Amino acid sequence: MAEADPQISGCPFSSASGKQRKLTGRGNADWWPDALQLDILTQNGKSPDPMGQDFDYAEAFNALDYNALKADLTALMTDSQPWWPADYGNYGPFFIRMAWHAAGTYRTSDGRGGASSGQQRFAPLNSWPDNGNLDKARRLLWPIKQKYGKHISWADLFILTGNVAIESMGGPVFGYGGGRKDVFAPETDIYWGTEEMWVDQGAGTRIDxxxxxxxxxxxxxxxxxxxxxxxxxxxxxxxxxxxxxxxxxxxxxxxxxxxxxxxxxxxxxxxxxxxxxxxxxxxxxxxxxxxxxxxxxxxxxxxxxxxxxxxxxxxxxxxxxxxxxxxxxxxxxxxxxxxxxxxxxxxxxxxxxxxxxxxxxxxxxxxxxxxxxxxxxxxxxxxxxxxxxxxxxxxxxxxDQAALDNAFARAWFKLCHRDMGPKARYLGPEVPAEDLIWQDPVPAGSAPSDNDVSGFKSAILSSGLSTAELVKAAWASASTYRQSDHRGGANGARVRLAPQNGWAVNDPEELTRVLGRIDALRGNLSMADAIVLAGTAAVEKAAHDAGFDVTVPFAGGRGDASAEQTDADSFDPLEPQADGFRNYLKTKMSVKTEDMLVDRANLLGLSIPEMAVLVAGLRVLGANAGNSKHGVLTDRPGQLTNDFFVNLLDMKTAWKTVDTSGDEEFVGSDRASGEQRWTATRTDLVFGSNSQLRAVSEVYAERGNEAKFVNDFIAAWNKVMNAGRFD
Missing domain, CATH: 1.10.420.10 (Peroxidase, domain 2)
Incomplete structure (x- = not known):
């Protein structure tokens, strides 16, 4: 299972405050303060990726001589090198451990970790006690990686090598899917914990x-x-x-x-x-x-x-x-x-x-x-x-050896592919034909006709459902997407199935009523397409009502998953404990709510401006969970305006905490009269209190940038609505 190196269980470090935010934890600069810091070269959106934005890894992988690569890996298993001799003359067990430890960091709670980006090459994983001496395994692989170059990523090579190792020693293998594109920097957004020592035996276990x-x-x-x-x-x-x-x-x-x-x-x-x-x-x-x-x-x-x-x-x-x-x-x-x-x-x-x-x-x-x-x-x-x-x-x-063979092969395949998302992302000749429930299968959809789209838009906007209700349903469906493991999203329309249809953040009674009306009117559209299109039509109407002649894009073709295709238990970890976009907090936590907003934005793959315009737009559209009025900083709710930013930054308003909220809720009053004007939460006020977020907010609050706000909101909305689509 795990080999840990106790020699580095005593690597303490200290920070100025002695405390770290829970979602940040201990960073590489804390563990290795003297290490070369390259972050300054990736500021302002500069990429560390030497392959460039135009590199198509799927195209490169599909041009790989796959059989030749497997033959070279098989030969490597028994090609013992004097600088690191193979135990029993066979590197196979060593490479199995390398692959296992590349994949085994995956966790269901936030979908982070896993083998999908080759993070084992970088700190802290390259120096975790449990990964002791795997630096040698990666060096043994270097001549093969060098030979096949861009056609196989390190991330894919780690897992394929583990598969070949099992096969070469007579073990059962269920299949293999490529498609893991390398990154070229540590993923610093992953929280690994706050302990000040590696594998501190004196501290015991995290369960006690x-x-x-x-x-x-x-x-x-x-x-x-x-x-x-x-x-x-x-x-x-x-x-x-x-x-x-x-x-x-x-x-x-x-x-x-x-x-x-x-x-x-x-x-x-x-x-x-x-x-x-x-x-x-x-x-x-x-x-x-x-x-x-x-x-x-x-x-x-x-x-x-x-x-x-x-x-x-x-x-x-x-x-x-x-x-x-x-x-x-x-x-x-x-x-x-x-x-x-x-x-x-x-x-x-x-x-x-x-x-x-x-x-x-x-x-x-x-x-x-x-x-x-x-x-x-x-x-x-x-x-x-x-x-x-x-x-x-x-x-x-x-x-029953056959039962073990089958169970191990399938569990190994799941271990190595759990963070890759839908099977549509898999590449190569050894992708199993069988659909596995943990892959969140979705039947293929078909693109609706222009007449189907326009007819449904007219029908849903005349249905009596409000802009807020339609926007909330679409957001509930699409915003489950996580770029960490490519799970969730609107494809499949699982928002209508357990457990998502019962999540408190989704206002279940309202959601059931709205989805029922959408279902009755959707005609030839899939339910997944209809939910998104209903929200998209509402956004377009809200922009028109605010005086902007815009078209909100819609791309159909999503399929509908069934309850039998949905592992309800595995979707439980996707339930938001906090969703700043809907001003929702299930219960007060030790993590600051604004940190959780940023974390959710990261999982959605959003930039800072995209996060900002989505929060502001969803507020004025009335998309808060529970139909809360917190942060709805507008006198014309339901219209897509930049009022959230304008009123948040208005110096005529003074803010103070609500005494009973424990600094989660705030009241904004007129400085001159003392009359209450607004209520808000931390995830609202952070856009005025944080200097970097305030700088972005000021741009969208400026006169002349009203149309920019609307267009940027539509672009960010469209990004979320289409997240998780690999069809």
Whole structure:
């Protein structure tokens, strides 16, 4: 499962305040304050991508000699290099771990993490304890990446290499889809936690009932610097039942159920070994902090130590099975055949060893196949035997190899592709034909005729439904999109299905009534198209009512998903706890609401001006959740005007907090008379209080920029309405 390097569990740092915002957490500059800072070169929209905006990765990938690449990867598996010799003469297990750890950072809560952009190349992931020595795996791959160049991204290569490794050792593979385009800078918008040390054993786990701790959203890993759980047990406590508790929580946060958790753990540990040959303080630090002459290598660099096999990564030492380069049923056979005792590895880590193993059940030494050594299990492995729910699944897999083969192949495919979004984004000859429910399948739609579009627009605008109601329904449908994992969006019209039709932010009773009327009038349009078109028609009318002769674009062709095509449980994490665009806050949180607005804008792929005009436009159109009047800073609601910005910045208004709101709500009164004029929330006032947002707001509040505001709102609206469309 996870190899963590305890040598860097003591990397403390301090900040001026000692506190960080929850959505920001610890940044690279905090962990490595002396590192070269390149942010200044990406200011003002400058891209770090050397391929340029015109590069079409899908076109390049489709021109790849796919079979030749797989043949080269297969040959690499047994092409052991003297500077980093392959355990058992086979790099396959090493590359499986590389692929797993590239994909395994994905989490369902915000869709961030995962393998889709090749982030394992950059800090902090390139220096996480759990990724110890994977810098060597990437260097082993460099000659192949260099050979195939633009036709295969690092992100795609990581996963394909893991697949080839499994195949080359006789393991089952369900398929492969390319299409992960590389980025060329760390994704600094991902919150990994606030801890001040990597894998701090003294701090324990992020789940601790005794301390009233639960795993904070959006986090999924159990400690800072781990992909999943601590293999020694929670906070180093070798209790298999507590480890099972942590495993269930963290794997659920990464979209895996119990069967998938057991299959992945057993399947991954069918191969290779863990490394804990010597105490970790024998070796050097992580790549991001290492000396320049090491050229990005970290942890272990001494060639004499490497040649002797003195490698430490997790601190745990040994193989799980007697055949660590061949797929089979040995993992479960040994787990249930023997009683295990708790021992310490040469590096001092706690692990479990079979008592009196038969000679044939011992593993070959990684460097000397003539020598036999005991196998081992981690505390996380023991959880599959000791925890009742996991044990039932494990016993079934022990007795039915075909079931394990199928479960592992499918779970591995899901692990590696969960963050890619709909299957329409997959590239290559090995994309499985089967539609999987976690891919959020949507039947193909058909573009409506011009007559269908114009007829529906006339009908819906004469239906008695208000501009606000139509805009709210369209926004509820489309704004679920997340660019992090390409889930959500208006395609599929899942807003009419559970759980979205019951989310409080969507005003369920109103939504049901509005969708019913849309359904009755839509004619030949799909429900997905009709919802968007209804909102689009309302925006166009609101602009006309404000005196602007504009046309709001509409592109049809969306399909309608069924309840059977929708995994309702997997959509639960998409429910907004806050949506600043609709001035909605489910409950007051430790995170500032304006931070959550920015986070949601980021998931929607919006720029600062796009975020600003959407908030302002949705306010004057009356699109607040619960039909709240907060932030509706206009005397002509329902018209698309720049009144929000004009009145927010009006110096005739003085603002003060509502005493009972805990600085979430505010009242704006006339400075001269004291008469109350407006009410607002933090996500409204931030556009006047924050200097950068105020600068943008001032542009849209200026006389002469009324039409610019309307046109920019329409462009941003259209962007959100079409987000998530890959048809």
């Amino acid at each position: 009932p005794d301390k009233q701790l639960d795993l904070e959203s959006p986090l999924a890993a159990i400690q800072m610097g781990l992909i999943y759980v601590n293999p020694e047990g929670p906070g180093g406590n070798p209790d298999p039942l507590l480890s099972a508790r942590d495993m269930r929580m963290t794997f659920e946060r990464m979209a895996m159920n119990d069967e998938e958790t057991v299959a992945l753990t057993a399947g991954g540990h069918a191969f290779g070994k863990a490394h804990g040959a010597k105490p970790s303080d024998t070796f050097r630090g992580a790549p991001e902090s290492e000396a320049m002459e090491l050229m990005g290598f970290g942890w272990l660099n001494d060639q004499d130590e490497i040649n002797q096999g003195h490698i430490t990564t997790s601190g745990i030492e040994g193989a799980w099975t007697p055949n660590p380069t061949a797929w089979g049923g040995d993992y479960f056979r040994l787990l249930f055949k023997y009683d295990f005792e708790l021992v310490h590895s040469p590096a001092g880590a706690q692990q479990w060893q079979p008592i009196n193993p038969d000679p044939e059940d011992m593993a070959p030494d990684a460097r000397d196949p003539s020598r036999k050594v005991p196998t081992m299990m981690t505390t996380a492995d023991m959880a599959l035997k000791m925890a009742p729910e996991y044990r039932k699944i494990s016993e079934r897999f022990r007795d």
